[in-house]
Amino acid sequence: MNMPLTRRRLLVRALVASLAAAATRAPGGTVQEPRTAPTNERPSRRSHGITLFLCGDVMTGRGIDQILPHPAKPHLYEPYMRSALGYVQIAEQATGPMKRPVDFAYLWGDALAELDRAQPDARVINLETAVTASEDAWPGKGIHYRMHPANVPCLAAAKIDCCVLANNHVLDWGYRGLAETVQTLRGAGIRTAGAGNDHDEAVAPAVIVVPGTGRVLVYAFATESSGVPRGWAARKSRAGVSFLPDLSAKTADAHSQRIAAAKRPGDIVVASIHWGGNWGYAIPPEQRAFAHRLIDAAAVDVVHGHSSHHVKGIEVYRDKPILYGCGDFLNDYEGIAGHESFRADLGLMYFPQWDAASGGLARCTMTPTQIRHFRVNRAPDAGVRWLEQVMNREGAAFGTRVARTGDNRFLLEWR
Numbered sequence: 001m002n003m004p005l006t007r008r009r010l011l012v013r014a015l016v017a018s019l020a021a022a023a024t025r026a027p028g029g030t031v032q033e034p035r036t037a038p039t040n041e042r043p044s045r046r047s048h049g050i051t052l053f054l055c056g057d058v059m060t061g062r063g064i065d066q067i068l069p070h071p072a073k074p075h076l077y078e079p080y081m082r083s084a085l086g087y088v089q090i091a092e093q094a095t096g097p098m099k100r101p102v103d104f105a106y107l108w109g110d111a112l113a114e115l116d117r118a119q120p121d122a123r124v125i126n127l128e129t130a131v132t133a134s135e136d137a138w139p140g141k142g143i144h145y146r147m148h149p150a151n152v153p154c155l156a157a158a159k160i161d162c163c164v165l166a167n168n169h170v171l172d173w174g175y176r177g178l179a180e181t182v183q184t185l186r187g188a189g190i191r192t193a194g195a196g197n198d199h200d201e202a203v204a205p206a207v208i209v210v211p212g213t214g215r216v217l218v219y220a221f222a223t224e225s226s227g228v229p230r231g232w233a234a235r236k237s238r239a240g241v242s243f244l245p246d247l248s249a250k251t252a253d254a255h256s257q258r259i260a261a262a263k264r265p266g267d268i269v270v271a272s273i274h275w276g277g278n279w280g281y282a283i284p285p286e287q288r289a290f291a292h293r294l295i296d297a298a299a300v301d302v303v304h305g306h307s308s309h310h311v312k313g314i315e316v317y318r319d320k321p322i323l324y325g326c327g328d329f330l331n332d333y334e335g336i337a338g339h340e341s342f343r344a345d346l347g348l349m350y351f352p353q354w355d356a357a358s359g360g361l362a363r364c365t366m367t368p369t370q371i372r373h374f375r376v377n378r379a380p381d382a383g384v385r386w387l388e389q390v391m392n393r394e395g396a397a398f399g400t401r402v403a404r405t406g407d408n409r410f411l412l413e414w415r
């Protein structure tokens with residue numbers, strides 16, 4: 001009988017055509033049979049596993065530090081800017097005066113209500129600044145970010161559980177700056193991942209216990225493509241960051257056994273990676289292969305990618321989310337010209353939630369945000385639509401899209 005074979009061929013051809021159409025379709029097009037969990041806003045903790053809050057770069061240094069209650073000395077070593085107060089002036093010229101000093105909770109703005117609403121079990125950010133009063137500016141580096149240690153309550157104000165430090169700014173103020181950063185955060189009860197006083201400390205995970213459910217293990221890595229100097233790699237008896245020399249399978253496997261061995265039933269493993277340049281949506285094949293390898297071999301539950309100043313596409317691979325670029329969540333770039341088309345002022349709060357039984361992604365909601373007056377705000381309607389279009393355009397190749405809910409939030413859909 002030829003009919004079944006022909007029919008199968010036709011079906012395969014139709015499937016290939018629809019996949020191709022999905023990969024190139026216009027924003028807002030329809031993806032076949034998207035998967036989402038039921039959309040009840042407050043899922044029962046009994047039937048659902050751990051929920052995380054993840055976001056991109058949080059840069060509370062430089063201009064932002066200057067509006068906090070205890071600013072560091074403002075001098076800079078940048079070619080075109082000699083004072084951190086200059087960034088406050090640029091922002092005020094663009095969007096109006098800011099009351100100074102602000103209180104510690106000010107920076108988080110509308111994000112605080114979103115965190116209250118979503119009630120994540122753990123809050124993980126990439127802290128894109130040193131927390132130090134060190135004067136040891138890293139020689140030859142163009143930009144040095146620091147927040148004064150006395151301003152660390154601004155991180156506690158959002159109940160941040162873990163700061164990822166494997167990035168291209170944690171050593172901006174030298175080894176003294178790194179040591180003070182780690183010491184200050186830990187002193188404030190905030191866990192750190194991805195940097196430390198020696199190699200073992202740098203590669204150790206931050207561990208957050210979720211009572212009655214499991215743990216969140218956060219492993220963090222820095223790469224040269226995000227501007228991290230190779231010399232910043234932690235060594236046996238030298239402080240530094242947890243550094244990936246490349247994104248090869250061999251490098252992934254060098255960490256996989258250790259990570260997989262540490263994971264217990266009920267745990268969620270985060271691989272937080274600072275990778276790629278600041279601008280551009282393209283996702284290098286080696287990033288994709290590396291993320292897949294971590295999921296396959298290290299039992300990683302989410303790849304938390306950052307470094308790009310704007311959000312990038314999302315993939316769900318074997319029911320595990322890969323956030324290739326979470327964008328900038330907070331910075332002092334307001335009013336700085338250049339790259340406007342990427343809308344670095346817009347960002348997302350990511351709330352992935354795992355199914356307790358299967359360990360797979362159950363749902364992922366996102367809240368669009370905008371930085372204005374050095375504060376995180378809910379994004380205005382036009383910004384929400386812009387982010388929706390970008391997430392759908394960039395997710396198409398991976399079979400993901402976002403559905404905009406009536407309250408201007410997103411719900412991830414995937415095939």
Ligand SMILES: [Zn+2]
Pocket residue numbers: 128167168169226227274307
């Ligand atoms: Zn960076």
